[in-house]
Amino acid sequence: MRIGLLGTGPWAGFVHAPALAAHPDVTFAGLWGRRPEAAAELAAVHGVPAYPTVDALLADVDAVAIALPPDVQAEYATRAAQAGKHLLLDKPVAATVDAARAVEDAVAASGVATVVFFTTRFGPAQDAWIAEQAAQGGWFTAHCHWIGSVFTTDSPYAASPWRQQKGALWDVGPHALSVLLPVLGEVDRLTAAPGPGDTTHLVLRHRGGASSTVTLSLTAPPAASADGAAVELRGTAGVTTLPDRDEHPTAAFARALDGLLASAKSGEPHPCDIRFGRQVVEVLAAAEEQLLRGGR
Known part of the structure; x- marks a missing residue:
């Protein structure tokens, strides 16, 4: 499976990119970042191309791993799913319930596999x-x-x-x-x-x-x-x-990759799929709303 990485921050550099580069059943196809200079630097470390646009990357991969803030992640995850790309998402999958549901709807329409990387679940x-x-x-x-x-x-x-x-x-x-x-x-x-x-x-x-x-x-x-x-x-x-x-988080991320590969092959949803990710966002959003109302 050819997988591209969206994101160039500390978590992308510390976990996502090294795990993608080391996985025996994955081709780390390249990456894209909102800061071109950071993308070029991280891409050089792993000897992969830095794509100029998200669309250019999506045209060249089977799946994407996303290491972006939740509000940004949801937007690009929806676009990737609509393009028929499998998704390895980070938590939380979105910053609002509506955005999480938009990703879930795009996944349902396209039939792609999804895994959300809750680190503890992959130990x-x-x-x-x-x-x-x-x-x-x-x-x-x-x-x-x-x-x-x-x-x-x-x-x-x-x-x-x-x-x-x-x-x-x-x-x-x-x-x-x-x-x-x-x-x-x-x-x-x-x-x-x-x-x-x-x-x-x-x-x-x-x-x-x-x-x-x-x-x-x-x-x-x-x-x-x-x-x-x-x-x-x-x-x-x-x-x-x-x-x-x-263990190091890259070991857990490698198992998340295993889960994505297995789900894409079998068509069976992973326990930590977008549906579960959306359920988590619903709880977070309800708690946030209550806090904003002063606990009422």
């Missing part, structure tokens, strides 16, 4: 744990925290305008939801409350009957983010926790 130990807990059921409640110090350190992601605008809810919230939803079920009721900085607290009621609490932040003091992410489930089987990640 072997984490994926196996999620599947085991979902099959077991009987969960009463869950607690999850995803706490980082992006905005209190010299993180390369701190300068991202969309992260500054959307905060932890939209950046790390998708990670938390990608674990909770497949185990506990879709969310039918939520309460959102603000904390310090961009910290957001969520109380979720799931259709399966369980409840969960979620704490999200990118503005924690560095010492407070030492145990950055954790998920704990409590139910009839006792207490269990999500295994820690212990």
Whole structure:
């Protein structure tokens, strides 16, 4: 499969491009970026062409991997799907529910395969744990925290305008939801409350009957983010926790590529497809709306 990359930011350079270049069953066909000089620099690192336009890239590939801000990603994902290209998207898939649905509609009309790269879902130990807990059921409640110090350190992601605008809810919230939803079920009721900085607290009621609490932040003091992410489930089987990640994100991205290849070949949707990505955006948007109304 010939795959092109849209995006040239830190995440594209750190994860997407190296994983595309190293995958044995993929041809890294080239890339496009909104900043031509950045595109030329990243393309040179991997010995691939930097395309002058998105349309030029789309004409030369079978699929695209997208590492762009969510509002920009949704626009180009819709265009790529309409052109019949398979999609490897990043989370969140869009910045609004309408934009996420537009991507989903374009995918449905074209029949292309989609995978959304929720990093935790593509770790072997984490994926196996999620599947085991979902099959077991009987969960009463869950607690999850995803706490980082992006905005209190010299993180390369701190300068991202969309992260500054959307905060932890939209950046790390998708990670938390990608674990909770497949185990506990879709969310039918939520309460959102603000904390310090961009910290957001969520109380979720799931259709399966369980409840969960979620704490999200990118503005924690560095010492407070030492145990950055954790998920704990409590139910009839006792207490269990999500295994820690212990590998580079490129390994998880390679498995996301495997998932896209398999879905494109079989025609079967991947569990982390655009439909699931849209469901996550619906929860984020509902929480955001509630926060903007002052928690009401």
